[in-house]
Amino acid sequence: MSRAGSFEGTPITRDLTIPKLFSQSARKYWDKKVAMREKEFGIWVPITWKQYYENVKAIALGMVSLGLQRGDKVAMIGDNRPEALWAEMATMCVGGIGIWLFQDSLIDEVQYIIDHSEAKLVVGEGQEEVDKCLMIKAKCPKLKKMLWDDPKGLRGYDDPILISLREIMALGRDLDKKDPGLFQDMIMKGKGDDVCLLFYTSGTTALPKGALLTHYNMLTMGSNLMQVDPYFETDDFVSYLPFAWIGEQMMSISCGIQAGFTLNFPEEPETAQENIREIGPHVMFAPPRIYEQMVRDIQVKYLDASWSKRKAYEWAMKVGYHVADLKFSKKPVRWHWKVLNGLAYLGVHKKLKDHLGLSRIRDTYTGGAAMGPDHFRFFHAIGVNLKQIYGQTEIAGISVLHRDGDIKFDTVGKPIPGTEVKITPEGEIISKSPSVFIGYYKMPEETTRALRDGWLYSGDTGFIDTDGHLVVFDRTKDVMTLGDGTKFAPQYLETRLKFSPFIKDVWAIGDRRPYVAAVVCIDYAVVGKWAESQNLVYTSYSELSQMPDIYELVRKEIAKMNHDLPPLARVKQFVNLYKEFDPDDDELTRTRKLRRAFVEERYKDIVSGLYSSHDHVQMDTTITYEDGRVARIKTDLRVMEVAG
Amino acid sequence: MAVTKEVQLKVDDIYMAFGGVQALMGVSLEVRKGEIFSIIGPNGAGKTVLLNCINGLYRPQRGHIHFEGREIDKRRPYQRARMGISRTFQKIELFKGTTVLDNIRLGRHIHLKSGLISGSVYLGKTAREEAEHRDFIEREIINLLEIEHIRDKIVGMLPYGLQKRVELARALALNPKIILLDEPLAGLNLEEVEDMARFILDINEEEKWQTTCVLVEHDMGVVMDISHRVMALNFGEKIAEGTPPEVQGNPEVIKAYLGEAEDLYVTRR
Numbered sequence: 001m002s003r004a005g006s007f008e009g010t011p012i013t014r015d016l017t018i019p020k021l022f023s024q025s026a027r028k029y030w031d032k033k034v035a036m037r038e039k040e041f042g043i044w045v046p047i048t049w050k051q052y053y054e055n056v057k058a059i060a061l062g063m064v065s066l067g068l069q070r071g072d073k074v075a076m077i078g079d080n081r082p083e084a085l086w087a088e089m090a091t092m093c094v095g096g097i098g099i100w101l102f103q104d105s106l107i108d109e110v111q112y113i114i115d116h117s118e119a120k121l122v123v124g125e126g127q128e129e130v131d132k133c134l135m136i137k138a139k140c141p142k143l144k145k146m147l148w149d150d151p152k153g154l155r156g157y158d159d160p161i162l163i164s165l166r167e168i169m170a171l172g173r174d175l176d177k178k179d180p181g182l183f184q185d186m187i188m189k190g191k192g193d194d195v196c197l198l199f200y201t202s203g204t205t206a207l208p209k210g211a212l213l214t215h216y217n218m219l220t221m222g223s224n225l226m227q228v229d230p231y232f233e234t235d236d237f238v239s240y241l242p243f244a245w246i247g248e249q250m251m252s253i254s255c256g257i258q259a260g261f262t263l264n265f266p267e268e269p270e271t272a273q274e275n276i277r278e279i280g281p282h283v284m285f286a287p288p289r290i291y292e293q294m295v296r297d298i299q300v301k302y303l304d305a306s307w308s309k310r311k312a313y314e315w316a317m318k319v320g321y322h323v324a325d326l327k328f329s330k331k332p333v334r335w336h337w338k339v340l341n342g343l344a345y346l347g348v349h350k351k352l353k354d355h356l357g358l359s360r361i362r363d364t365y366t367g368g369a370a371m372g373p374d375h376f377r378f379f380h381a382i383g384v385n386l387k388q389i390y391g392q393t394e395i396a397g398i399s400v401l402h403r404d405g406d407i408k409f410d411t412v413g414k415p416i417p418g419t420e421v422k423i424t425p426e427g428e429i430i431s432k433s434p435s436v437f438i439g440y441y442k443m444p445e446e447t448t449r450a451l452r453d454g455w456l457y458s459g460d461t462g463f464i465d466t467d468g469h470l471v472v473f474d475r476t477k478d479v480m481t482l483g484d485g486t487k488f489a490p491q492y493l494e495t496r497l498k499f500s501p502f503i504k505d506v507w508a509i510g511d512r513r514p515y516v517a518a519v520v521c522i523d524y525a526v527v528g529k530w531a532e533s534q535n536l537v538y539t540s541y542s543e544l545s546q547m548p549d550i551y552e553l554v555r556k557e558i559a560k561m562n563h564d565l566p567p568l569a570r571v572k573q574f575v576n577l578y579k580e581f582d583p584d585d586d587e588l589t590r591t592r593k594l595r596r597a598f599v600e601e602r603y604k605d606i607v608s609g610l611y612s613s614h615d616h617v618q619m620d621t622t623i624t625y626e627d628g629r630v631a632r633i634k635t636d637l638r639v640m641e642v643a644g
Numbered sequence: 645m646a647v648t649k650e651v652q653l654k655v656d657d658i659y660m661a662f663g664g665v666q667a668l669m670g671v672s673l674e675v676r677k678g679e680i681f682s683i684i685g686p687n688g689a690g691k692t693v694l695l696n697c698i699n700g701l702y703r704p705q706r707g708h709i710h711f712e713g714r715e716i717d718k719r720r721p722y723q724r725a726r727m728g729i730s731r732t733f734q735k736i737e738l739f740k741g742t743t744v745l746d747n748i749r750l751g752r753h754i755h756l757k758s759g760l761i762s763g764s765v766y767l768g769k770t771a772r773e774e775a776e777h778r779d780f781i782e783r784e785i786i787n788l789l790e791i792e793h794i795r796d797k798i799v800g801m802l803p804y805g806l807q808k809r810v811e812l813a814r815a816l817a818l819n820p821k822i823i824l825l826d827e828p829l830a831g832l833n834l835e836e837v838e839d840m841a842r843f844i845l846d847i848n849e850e851e852k853w854q855t856t857c858v859l860v861e862h863d864m865g866v867v868m869d870i871s872h873r874v875m876a877l878n879f880g881e882k883i884a885e886g887t888p889p890e891v892q893g894n895p896e897v898i899k900a901y902l903g904e905a906e907d908l909y910v911t912r913r
Contacts, residue, residue, distance in 0.1 A: 041782035042795065152788075153842070155849060270793035 009258045012223050012434075017190035017215040019093040021257050026053035029260065033233070038082050039267035039275055047082055055082075057183045059165065060090035062172030063121060064182070066145050066163075070095035070189070073117050073198060077101040077110070077132070078125030080239045081265050083149045083165060085252065087123040088243070092196050092215075093187050099198045099210075100244035102590040103129075104583065106624075109208070111136040113200050117210060117441065118142040123165075126150035130162060137161055192216035198441055199246060201393045210441035211393050221396040221435035222254030224416045228403060229363045235261035235282040236360075240272040241290075245591055247368055247389075250397030251285050276357035284364045285389065288371035289592055292498055294356050295378050299501040300526050316348035320381030327380065328408065349382040358384050365389045367398060367412075369593055370472070372495030376409035388412040390472055394456055395419075396435040400470050411469035421470055422455075428476060429462045430455045478596055480511040482568045493518070493561075493571065494594075500557040501526045505581045507594055508571070509607055515572040517610035519603065520554055521545075521580045527553070542578040542635065551576060551640050558642045573610045575617065575637050577603075584624045606637065615639050647872055652677040652856055653698065653822055658707030660693055660880075667693040668704065669880040675822070675858055680848050682859040682867045684891075685877035686900055691860040692734060694877070695824045698858070699731050700724045712821070726754055728821030732811045732828060734860075740800030744810050747799055748785060751817030752777050784852055785813050789843055805836040812843065822856040823847065829863045841866045868892060876900065 010021060029035070029049040036047045047055075068074070074091040076098060078084055091098045099117050101110055103125075110132050114122065120142060122133050126149070133146045148154065149165040176183065196215045200208040231237075237256065241248045252263055261283070266275035302313055323341045326333050333341075353359050364379075367389030379386040390412035391398030400421060402413035415421045419433035436456045439447035450457050461473040473479060474489035482488050490508040493516065497506045504523040510516035524541050527550060531538055538544040554576060562570040581587040587599050600607065602621065609617030617637045622630050653675040660668040667690045675681045683691050696702040698709060700721035709716050716724055730751075738747050755777065758770040786792055789809050794802060799810055808828060815823055825844070829837050847853045861867050867874060868888040876884040876897045884894040891897055 041779070041787060042792070043782075153846070155851070268790070268792045274793070 009223055009226065012192075012216065012219045014192040014216060016192050016219060017092070017187070017194065018196055018218060018253060018257060019089065019187045019190055021219070022056070022089055022093070023053070023184070023187050025049065025257060025260055029233075033260070034262050036082050036085070036263040036265065037279075038265040039271070039278075042267075044264075044278075052082075052086070055086045055169070056089045056093060057176065058169035058172035059086050060093040060172065060186070061175040061183060062168030062170070063090060063094055063096070064186075065171040065175050066121065066168070068094050068096055068120060070186075071097065071195075072121075073097045073099055073119040074121045074123060075099040075101060075114050075117065075119040076123045076243070077103060077105070077129050078123075079103055079269055080241070080243060080248075081125070084123070084125070084243060085239075085263070087147070087165075088253075092190075093183065095186060095190055095194065097195050097198050099200065100242070100249075101200075102242050102244045105132075105590065106584060107132055107135055111139055113208060113210075114143060115140045117198055117200075120144050121147060123147045127153035130154060130157060134159055134161070190215065192219070195438070197249065199249075199393050200244075209443055209446055211437045212439055212441055213393075213396050213437050217396040217435045217437060218249070218254045219258070220418065220433070221250060221398065222258050224418045224433070224435070225250075225398060225401070226255060226259060227417045228401065231255055231259035231261055231283055231363070233260035235259065235362075236264060236279050237261050237283050238264045238266065238272075238276050238279050238281045238357075240266050240269070240276070241286060242590070245287075245368070246391075246393040246397050247285050247287070251283070254397065273357065277355065278357075280357060280360040282360055282362045284358070284361060286366060287368040287591060288366050288375065288495070289369070291366055291371065291375055291379065291386070295375055295499070296501045296523065296526065298352060298356075300529065303501075303530075313348055316344035317381055319344040320349060320383070321377060324377055324380035327405075328377075345383055352382050353384060356384075361385070363387070365401065367391060368591055370474070370489075370491040370495050372492075372499055373409045374496065374499035380407070390470060392456075392458060394437045394450060395431060395433060396437065399431050399433060399435070406467075408465075408467070408469055411465060411467075411471050413470065414468055415470070421464070423463055424457075426476075427461045427463065427473075429458045429460045429470065429472065431458065432456065480508075480516075482510060482516070483514055484568055486568070488516075488569055490596075493565075493569065496561050497558065497571075500561075502530065502553060502557060505594070507581075507596070507599055509600075509610065510569075513611060516569055517607075518558065518571045518574040519577050519599075519606060519610075520558075520574055521577050522550060522554065524580070541580070542633075545576040545578055546635075546638060551638060555640055555642055562642060571642055573639055573641055575606055575610060575639050577606075578619070578633065578635050578637065579623060582623075609637070609639050647679040648677045650677045651675070652712055653858070654708075654710040655694070655698065656708045656710070658694075658697055658704040658709070660690075660697060660702060660704045667880050668697070670707070671877070671880070671882050672707075673875055673882070673885070675856060676872075677856055678848070678854060679872040680844065680857045680859060680870055682861060682871040682874045683877060684861065684864070684867060684874060684897075688879075689877040689900075690880040691877055692826055693880075695731060695826055695858070695860060699729050699824055722754075725818060728818070729824065730815040730818040730820030730822070731824035732808075732815045732826055734826040734830060736804075736807050736811055738799045738807060738811055738814065740798075742799065743796050744791060744799055744802070744813070745781070745795045747810055748781050748813045748817045749777070751814035752781060754818060780819075781817060785816050788816075788846060788850070788853075789813050790839075805832050808832060808836075808840065809843070812840075816847065816853075816855075820855060822858065824858045824860075826860050827862065828859070829861055829866060837863065837866065841870055845870055 026049045031048045031050040033049055034046040035049040035052040037044045074096050076084060076087055088098045099119060101113055124130055124133060130148050137143055145163055146161050147163055147165055147168055192215045194215060195212045197213045199211045199213055201211055237251060239252050256263055264279045266272040319340045323333055323337055364384060364386050387402035389398045390400040399419045400412050400415050419431060421431045424430055432455050459476055461476045461479055462471050465471055474491050478490055480488045480490050493508040494506040497503050502523055503520055505521035507519040522545050531544060536549055558571050583590050588594060605619055606617050619637055620634050622632050624630050651674045655673045657670050657672050658668055685691055697704050711727060758773055762770045786795060791809055794806060828840055844857060847855050848857050871888055874888050874891040876891055878900040883896040883900060884891050
């Protein structure tokens with residue numbers, strides 16, 4: 001089953017850059033192959049490599065006309081769309097450095113990154129980004145121009161800092177007429193060791209840090225990954241996760257440009273799931289929350305289905321789980337199970353895969369956070385080859401992954417070629433590879449802490465098991481010490497609980513405390529539906545979360561999970577939070593990782609309530625709305641014991 | 645769009661009675677091309693009756709209505725629609741069992757030229773015509789109202805706020821010169837109200853639309869924020885007309901809203 005070594009891309013040298021590879025591929029495929037597609041006005045519109053190249057050229061030269069020089073920084077913000085990728089590629093072609101911001105970043109975050117990075121240009125999508133930029137321009141003296149491409153709602157804007165992408169491209173074409181060789185010259189000037197991306201990591205603790213990544217870092221990462229899982233130019237990939245996440249860069253840029261597969265951009269973020277189904281990608285990489293949502297969707301549909309459909313599903317899943325477990329434990333699958341599984345596949349699994357947009361999937365990965373074993377087993381049961389990836393921004397994406405046929409759901413697999421992974425005596429995971437970054441921008445102290453003798457210190461605790469697989473326990477500072485002194489990973493509990501469709505987020509507490517407790521955020525849609533079916537009336541998330549029936553529902557789900565846990569690790573008390581965790585309130589990072597130190601401080605009343613004999617806690621906090629407004633919430637929360 | 649001096653819609657002294665109930669008593673108004681003209685008033689003041697008279701659902705017993713200089717008193721609703729008068733309803737009047745796209749397409753029906761026979765053969769011109777109309781719907785309506793994600797959904801399954809948006813989409817499919825909006829904000833939550841107010845401004849101001857809007861609405865915050873001129877009705881009579889500040893300060897209007905005076909000043913922020 002292994003396809004190792006079958007990928008033969010361009011060898012990565014110190015001279016090769018992403019733009020050079022881009023230019024080669026463009027010439028190779030020109031108007032014979034579709035480079036990307038975007039769904040626009042209800043239709044998939046193809047963009048050939050020729051168009052891709054010419055658009056990038058026009059934007060790059062347009063940026064030069066605005067005064068962009070080698071080493072200058074360009075910040076980008078907005079949804080995934082071809083123009084975004086063109087702007088990024090154009091920046092690299094000029095020899096500039098690209099910076100990506102999450103499209104939902106609040107003003108302060110945008111200002112911090114643009115100011116700290118000294119970005120000269122900002123490329124935004126439409127009105128929302130333009131508004132953000134106009135609000136911060138006075139505080140970011142280095143910022144020269146803001147580019148935009150969607151005119152909707154911008155009719156009344158006349159600030160001279162604004163310029164449309166169309167105007168930029170016209171400027172670029174003029175410059176090309178005057179100096180036809182300029183674009184290629186700029187590309188040829190690049191060297192592999194030049195910085196191409198300044199990547200601000202979300203950081204679960206402090207201010208964002210800007211990791212400097214070179215062309216060589218990005219390209220070696222892609223090439224080493226494809227030694228394990230080669231991708232082909234006939235493959236389709238759907239780009240819908242934020243470009244500000246290294247995982248998306250690694251697929252769309254590092255691998256995309258080397259393998260030459262077709263990138264597909266959804267119509268709107270809301271239509272992504274539907275558009276994925278229309279395309280049926282061959283390769284997919286997403287954080288666990290995407291897969292968790294898929295499982296939740298299926299579980300909810302199951303609850304709604306007719307009796308016969310439910311029975312068919314139950315039977316097919318039973319067969320699927322059995323076969324998946326045999327494969328996990330590398331035991332042979334007997335012929336009659338193969339037959340049963342074939343039937344289950346035809347009757348149920350195949351249709352589930354189709355609905356999830358996974359009907360043609362060959363390689364699918366999860367990474368960026370921990371995924372629970374139950375979710376993992378689910379995907380293998382329906383015949384989706386889901387693999388775990390481990391990596392970080394500082395190593396240009398990934399360093400460790402599962403190999404086909406050698407998947408253990410409690411590990412993240414083995415290092416990719418060219419990568420060494422070791423565990424320090426303290427238990428920290430460290431790695432070395434050509435893709436390790438060169439340092440943090442303007443942060444020498446952090447750089448020396450993360451980079452020692454060429455080794456990248458991850459801040460994660462883990463170990464290597466007897467099969468040579470890496471096991472990531474948790475962030476070192478998050479590992480809990482239970483009452484009896486054993487170490488325990490809170491994320492393990494959390495991911496297990498998230499398998500319940502009713503639970504969206506969990507925060508497990510228990511470090512050096514008498515027992516483990518949890519703060520639960522219910523899934524509004526699913527629990528709301530359940531409440532309606534029980535004739536419970538509610539008006540808001542806060543109200544729903546505090547209803548006694550909902551508490552009982554959550555209690556049962558926790559008790560179910562407690563069943564297979566060692567007694568000390570069982571959740572004893574819990575609280576239903578009156579709101580969901582939200583990056584706008586700093587409770588999650590933009591990649592939706594829980595910022596424990598922050599929530600511990602913010603919800604210290606709840607924590608003390610969970611470890612007291614009272615059955616209520618009083619809360620008094622503020623919440624931030626998407627437009628930056630702040631509201632104060634005063635409420636009483638119930639503390640419930642999970643008996644049994 | 646800049647408001648012009650040109651009067652697009654003129655209602656002249658109309659009377660409308662239902663049995664013994666006088667719904668409109670000598671109401672006159674002039675809507676200028678390119679403006680957002682709002683009609684306010686307490687419940688039962690005759691606002692919806694007035695809209696029904698303008699688009700032809702009711703025939704007033706007295707008075708005249710002129711649209712773009714032509715008298716339209718005798719014209720039936722579909723004829724007025726063909727002239728470019730479109731509307732939405734206070735209570736949603738969509739075809740709940742069909743998709744969003746089909747509902748919008750229906751609003752476009754008036755512009756289809758192909759007949760029954762060429763439609764059943766569906767070649768050449770007919771197919772091209774359909775593609776053109778679909779293109780218009782996608783580019784100018786679905787994109788504007790941000791309903792890409794529901795275009796193939798069944799209308800009856802959608803939440804109320806989105807149904808309101810579909811209702812507006814269908815009214816726009818007519819490519820109207822003037823659009824009558826009957827309480828487009830009723831029953832919406834804060835976020836949906838903000839979206840809808842933005843859409844109304846877009847329809848009024850975007851270069852491709854520049855449509856005159858006649859708005860019947862209770863949400864004073866939005867009415868006072870986006871209207872060029874406001875008219876107040878009470879018991880079928882006009883009690884005030886002017887710019888938002890003028891109407892807000894009018895003692896008669898305050899009296900009509902008796903006890904709700906402060907409502908006139910409350911915006912949603």
